[in-house]
Amino acid sequence: MNKILIIEDDPQISKVLKLNLKLNGHEIEDTNNITDAWQILRARHFDLILLDVGLPDGSGLDLCQKIRESGDETPILFLSARTDETTVVKAMNGGANDYLRKPFGMEELKVRMNKILKRFSLPQQIISFGALKIDPSKRVVTVMDQIIALGRKEMEILILLTRRSGDIVTRENILSALYESADMYDRTIDSHMSHLRKKLREATGKTLQINSVYGLGYRLEWKTV
């Protein structure tokens, strides 16, 4: 999810963009002129600006320059019917991050947007709960900067517990997260749980606990001594 500002005076295009991007989970705000855009930009933060060149009260190129001169580095992607090279070069030199000629396809827009968003977004998602940190992409679990070696299932269980830290996670939650088929001997969970606990105990000395809630499930908690 990203906050995106659309500055576009063609209501048709604006509408289509809004619909599509909202479906992609983005939070959209839009305006059709430079004056309002400038006001909005001074008031709020955005992750990306989609900017038309030809606008009723001025050129998008000028707005872009103004934004950059104000020290604002919010990425700007131009969308414009102006296809001539001069305009593109001007835009890019003026601080734009990309320039897409109209008409364009939604897929190309999305892929170019994502390139930019990814570049400007904060690095890797790390799940954490106090001094417990899990990097699912690297498959590294750390407690107080100490690496804990976990099997795949153990890691999945710990991720589940950490994502809902403080809340109860039921045995059914775990089963359905770990297995496709339903016909699984469900005492297996207990076994994994035991191994997981042992490893956490050895690493943290009982301060990070998986507590069981009788008849309901499990809950991950730090024990403040």
Place this chain on the structure above:
Amino acid sequence: MNKILIIEDDPQISKVLKLNLKLNGHEIEDTNNITDAWQILRARHFDLILLDVGLPDGSGLDLCQKIRESGDETPILFLSARTDETTVVKAMNGGANDYLRKPFGMEELKVRMNKILKRFSLPQQIISFGALKIDPSKRVVTVMDQIIALGRKEMEILILLTRRSGDIVTRENILSALYESADMYDRTIDSHMSHLRKKLREATGKTLQINSVYGLGYRLEWKTV
């Protein structure tokens, strides 16, 4: 001044590009096919790759993917007569940094190139990971200023692991980086890995480790004792 590799089979375009970019002070190397390009890329470092899609011995899209899979993050700018959205999307998702449709103007190319070059302008000839240093062009590996003699394949594996240090490198990654053909006995990797580990062990005394991640692949790590 930047080192740029042009991969383009139209001699006309290739010539114009070369001339223009040389005038701009860049150092150019060029080839017209994928096979040679891959050889060149494995031997030398570039700051930017200009890549055509339609090439006599394959698709530029595949080459791009292969480059990325090998852990090489050299920026790639596509230049292609294919103007359809699908191809653009494929390219961008495959790790390209930009895609410019033919015919294009020299000014727009330059401005897009500069955008990318500026962003990546941390020229890095030698790959390093702590006290491990690899010079791929000279084929010299050093740990704590001590030279380690490695076979070609061992070196390539180590480069791969070092480029993605801290991250998991899969067996498939290694296979596709080391071999053209897909029908390779994949236990061979184990064997190389064993030899490589032995050499690292002898040189560093177990502080630089290739750890295996069961079911996923390998990861290069310094063991902080």
Place this chain on the structure above:
DNA sequence: TCAGGTCTTAAGATTTCCTTAAAATTTAGA
């Protein structure tokens, strides 16, 4: 061409992880 190093294959040994099972312990409520 030959020698020395490098690469690949193969096979057995080892390790890791998951599951099952059974015995031990804890819990809630009668």
Place this chain on the structure above:
DNA sequence: TCTAAATTTTAAGGAAATCTTAAGACCTGA
């Protein structure tokens, strides 16, 4: 307190992945 159900621990087994080593094939440079 007592009992049945829920939970925990531990051990054992098997499947799959990985490691090691050795032997022969293969380059490659002098």
